[in-house]
Amino acid sequence: MTDSPVSSGIARLATADAGFEARLSSLLAWEGVSDAAVQQRVDEIIEAVRRRGDAALVEASNRFDRLSATTMAELTLSAERLRQAYDGLPAAQREALAQAAERIRLYHERQKPESWHYTEADGSVLGQQVMPLDRAGIYVPGGKAAYPSSVLMNAIPAHVAGVREIIMVVPTPDGVLNELVLAAAHLAGVDRVFTVGGAQAVAALAYGTETVPRVDKIVGPGNIYVATAKRAVFGQVGIDMIAGPSEILVVSDGGTAPEWLAMDLFSQAEHDEDAQAILVSWDAAHLDAVEAAIDRLLPTLEREAIVRESLARRGALIECASREEAMALINRIAPEHLELSVANPEGWLPEIRHAGAIFMGRYTAEALGDYCAGPNHVLPTSGTARFSSPLGVYDFQKRSSIIHCSAEGASTLGKVASVLARGESLTAHARSAEYRIKE
Amino acid sequence: MTDSPVSSGIARLATADAGFEARLSSLLAWEGVSDAAVQQRVDEIIEAVRRRGDAALVEASNRFDRLSATTMAELTLSAERLRQAYDGLPAAQREALAQAAERIRLYHERQKPESWHYTEADGSVLGQQVMPLDRAGIYVPGGKAAYPSSVLMNAIPAHVAGVREIIMVVPTPDGVLNELVLAAAHLAGVDRVFTVGGAQAVAALAYGTETVPRVDKIVGPGNIYVATAKRAVFGQVGIDMIAGPSEILVVSDGGTAPEWLAMDLFSQAEHDEDAQAILVSWDAAHLDAVEAAIDRLLPTLEREAIVRESLARRGALIECASREEAMALINRIAPEHLELSVANPEGWLPEIRHAGAIFMGRYTAEALGDYCAGPNHVLPTSGTARFSSPLGVYDFQKRSSIIHCSAEGASTLGKVASVLARGESLTAHARSAEYRIKE
Numbered sequence: 001m002t003d004s005p006v007s008s009g010i011a012r013l014a015t016a017d018a019g020f021e022a023r024l025s026s027l028l029a030w031e032g033v034s035d036a037a038v039q040q041r042v043d044e045i046i047e048a049v050r051r052r053g054d055a056a057l058v059e060a061s062n063r064f065d066r067l068s069a070t071t072m073a074e075l076t077l078s079a080e081r082l083r084q085a086y087d088g089l090p091a092a093q094r095e096a097l098a099q100a101a102e103r104i105r106l107y108h109e110r111q112k113p114e115s116w117h118y119t120e121a122d123g124s125v126l127g128q129q130v131m132p133l134d135r136a137g138i139y140v141p142g143g144k145a146a147y148p149s150s151v152l153m154n155a156i157p158a159h160v161a162g163v164r165e166i167i168m169v170v171p172t173p174d175g176v177l178n179e180l181v182l183a184a185a186h187l188a189g190v191d192r193v194f195t196v197g198g199a200q201a202v203a204a205l206a207y208g209t210e211t212v213p214r215v216d217k218i219v220g221p222g223n224i225y226v227a228t229a230k231r232a233v234f235g236q237v238g239i240d241m242i243a244g245p246s247e248i249l250v251v252s253d254g255g256t257a258p259e260w261l262a263m264d265l266f267s268q269a270e271h272d273e274d275a276q277a278i279l280v281s282w283d284a285a286h287l288d289a290v291e292a293a294i295d296r297l298l299p300t301l302e303r304e305a306i307v308r309e310s311l312a313r314r315g316a317l318i319e320c321a322s323r324e325e326a327m328a329l330i331n332r333i334a335p336e337h338l339e340l341s342v343a344n345p346e347g348w349l350p351e352i353r354h355a356g357a358i359f360m361g362r363y364t365a366e367a368l369g370d371y372c373a374g375p376n377h378v379l380p381t382s383g384t385a386r387f388s389s390p391l392g393v394y395d396f397q398k399r400s401s402i403i404h405c406s407a408e409g410a411s412t413l414g415k416v417a418s419v420l421a422r423g424e425s426l427t428a429h430a431r432s433a434e435y436r437i438k439e
Numbered sequence: 440m441t442d443s444p445v446s447s448g449i450a451r452l453a454t455a456d457a458g459f460e461a462r463l464s465s466l467l468a469w470e471g472v473s474d475a476a477v478q479q480r481v482d483e484i485i486e487a488v489r490r491r492g493d494a495a496l497v498e499a500s501n502r503f504d505r506l507s508a509t510t511m512a513e514l515t516l517s518a519e520r521l522r523q524a525y526d527g528l529p530a531a532q533r534e535a536l537a538q539a540a541e542r543i544r545l546y547h548e549r550q551k552p553e554s555w556h557y558t559e560a561d562g563s564v565l566g567q568q569v570m571p572l573d574r575a576g577i578y579v580p581g582g583k584a585a586y587p588s589s590v591l592m593n594a595i596p597a598h599v600a601g602v603r604e605i606i607m608v609v610p611t612p613d614g615v616l617n618e619l620v621l622a623a624a625h626l627a628g629v630d631r632v633f634t635v636g637g638a639q640a641v642a643a644l645a646y647g648t649e650t651v652p653r654v655d656k657i658v659g660p661g662n663i664y665v666a667t668a669k670r671a672v673f674g675q676v677g678i679d680m681i682a683g684p685s686e687i688l689v690v691s692d693g694g695t696a697p698e699w700l701a702m703d704l705f706s707q708a709e710h711d712e713d714a715q716a717i718l719v720s721w722d723a724a725h726l727d728a729v730e731a732a733i734d735r736l737l738p739t740l741e742r743e744a745i746v747r748e749s750l751a752r753r754g755a756l757i758e759c760a761s762r763e764e765a766m767a768l769i770n771r772i773a774p775e776h777l778e779l780s781v782a783n784p785e786g787w788l789p790e791i792r793h794a795g796a797i798f799m800g801r802y803t804a805e806a807l808g809d810y811c812a813g814p815n816h817v818l819p820t821s822g823t824a825r826f827s828s829p830l831g832v833y834d835f836q837k838r839s840s841i842i843h844c845s846a847e848g849a850s851t852l853g854k855v856a857s858v859l860a861r862g863e864s865l866t867a868h869a870r871s872a873e874y875r876i877k878e
Contacts (some may be wrong), residue, residue: 238826363849387677410802
């Protein structure tokens with residue numbers, strides 16, 4: 001008997017295979033649609049919180065998180081409590097968290113859009129004024145997915161944007177608080193924390209209760225109840241994208257150590273069983289070497305079981321014919337994370353139309369971006385990079401158009417508006433414009 | 440008997456009234472929520488179009504728009520047909536439309552965000568790449584709300600953004616085509632038009648059919664079926680805000696002619712019975728004069744009946760105590776359109792936190808902005824200016840984060856990432872980062 005490791009079960013595909021496109025489509029398919037039962041429970045929870053405020057919020061929290069609170073005061077954490085959590089961390093963690101926060105802040109400062117305006121020849125002024133939201137709500141999942149890095153990534157852009165008040169909600173199943181999460185909230189500039197979660201927390205943020213102030217936008221990931229509730233309150237408040245499972249597409253030219261690539265794939269797959277890790281290369285021998293490294297390293301992982309399931313269900317090693325085919329796959333998949341483990345990754349950029357974040361070169365492991373490179377780790381999943389962007393400062397600001405016509409400008413524009421308004425049979429529009437036309 | 444006109448029935452409020460806040464809240468209240476029956480019909484239509492494509496799309500169009508098409512070819516208009524519509528317009532309309540399109544284009548060119556990056560001391564590069572969407576879908580309502588100006592306002596930002604293909608859908612109830620709408624589509628750079636509407640058009644754009652290509656984002660207003668369908672497909676594609684009725688808040692210092700202000704209010708109220716027109720002033724005699732002008736001018740309006748109903752149901756003349764109270768009302772209401780009919784409107788800008796578009800000074804009638812000033816007329820309604828922005832070039836682009844670590848940079852960041860990843864028990868993340876740490 002040999003000591004050879006158990007195969008990972010990761011799919012091996014080639015673009016030349018018959019049925020490749022169908023295989024790929026089914027591999028990528030993901031629908032986080034909530035069924036009618038979830039929808040109805042969420043609607044009931046939202047209605048209860050809207051109608052009965054704090055009382056309903058406390059009841060739902062007791063029920064779903066197995067607590068025994070009597071008032072919202074017991075489910076409220078002060079800024080002082082957050083500072084204590086930060087002060088209480090071991091020095092190495094405190095420093096690493098502070099360094100990450102500082103780098104994230106510096107990157108996001110560059111992202112800040114500015115107000116602008118211009119003056120026309122007739123003296124009219126046109127422009128756009130950029131202002132922060134008054135109040136943002138950050139949803140942070142509790143339990144096993146409570147990540148301090150997510151607190152930094154969601155709250156720092158809001159803080160940089162100039163949001164007046166940042167409210168965080170985080171459920172505490174069985175009353176368990178995560179000190180790292182609270183410390184991150186302190187660093188990121190969170191003003192108040194309520195230890196509530198689920199659809200009830202989303203409802204409280206959207207409509208306000210006696211204790212929880214109504215916010216203008218809710219961001220942050222959550223389970224199917226949270227996602228369904230966010231979709232339901234969209235319009236009453238702003239929301240960020242509804243996130244699917246996390247995924248990575250790695251493109252390798254064969255020049256990166258197979259162990260490095262295997263570990264990069266694992267770092268995605270270890271999130272949960274639905275996470276997706278795909279490697280593309282035109283070098284078949286290299287794919288063999290990565291597959292062998294996967295089999296060899298898998299048994300050394302703490303989260304081996306999750307990684308095995310995720311790789312077997314949703315992972316793939318894809319052999320393509322050329323750099324051009326790899327590029328086509330990138331734009332077809334529109335990955336959340338794209339790792340370009342190639343020589344001269346800059347040369348690839350102009351052709352990449354869809355990707356949440358692009359990690360360039362052999363040294364830029366996705367994990368560096370997840371924690372501390374600076375750019376946001378909240379990224380569009382499941383192909384939504386086709387139309388959406390990383391979470392950013394721009395998500396916590398909004399614009400107002402500025403129009404200031406001179407007497408001269410109003411007269412000129414009034415003539416055009418009059419013709420068009422009459423073409424639409426909106427004659428009060430026309431007459432309002434015509435009043436401003438000079439003799 | 441005197442010849443005095445019938446009173447408009449517009450509400451007269453004062454901030455000093457007992458119960459003012461409650462009156463204002465009920466006046467502003469608007470919920471465009473779809474009931475369960477609408478939801479179910481929309482779900483069925485979406486499912487049918489997803490499953491049976493063109494066939495279901497043709498069936499639904501025949502049924503809801505009273506057509507008798509047999510194939511999608513009969514519901515497709517070519518770019519050539521759009522050009523014909525433009526060429527066929529009377530010269531005055533053709534010129535006014537072209538001038539409006541040109542001004543809208545110039546304004547939106549200024550709005551284009553640029554890609555950016557910076558290099559750190561250790562040679563690492565961070566940045567953000569901005570790219571257009573591949574394909575955008577513009578929904579244009581048919582029937583009485585078919586506005587060529589809306590075609591310009593929705594399609595031009597997409598064109599300026601560099602969207603590769605712009606698809607427009609517009610229902611043609613009883614087969615009636617609006618030549619002005621088609622001409623506007625020609626000017627705005629629309630590539631293809633399908634004469635379909637309702638939830639079936641939204642479903643076709645979101646999922647694609649044999650004839651209608653799948654788009655990446657759907658924008659444009661529609662009735663409750665369209666709004667419900669947009670909410671349902673959100674995530675599969677991007678969508679713009681779900682719009683409520685149009686509204687204006689005019690603030691006057693008493694120095695603008697009462698007739699001008701009356702007509703500005705009418706120009707909002709004439710849209711439909713749910714539209715909202717509110718005037719605020721600290722000059723009670725001036726409010727009296729505007730009210731008299733309203734009563735006097737109302738009988739001269741083509742759309743008198745609509746305006747009367749809209750003013751009686753949702754309009755108001757509000758007397759406040761001071762400029763400060765007027766400012767508080769602006770930020771409380773977060774109006775779609777804000778007209779500052781005051782001396783020195785610039786002085787007001789820094790304090791205005793929430794407004795879709797700000798029309799400054801006595802000459803800047805909202806109607807000028809609706810058609811041809813340049814800024815977009817698709818604006819956040821029902822207080823959503825608290826968290827959202829005018830439609831813009833940025834709605835048709837998305838960003839990708841750029842991270843390119845040098846060997847040196849990866850080593851430094853790897854140490855920080857390792858500590859944080861281990862703090863989150865994500866050890867494959869930690870090991871992926873650690874591979875990049877130098878000895």
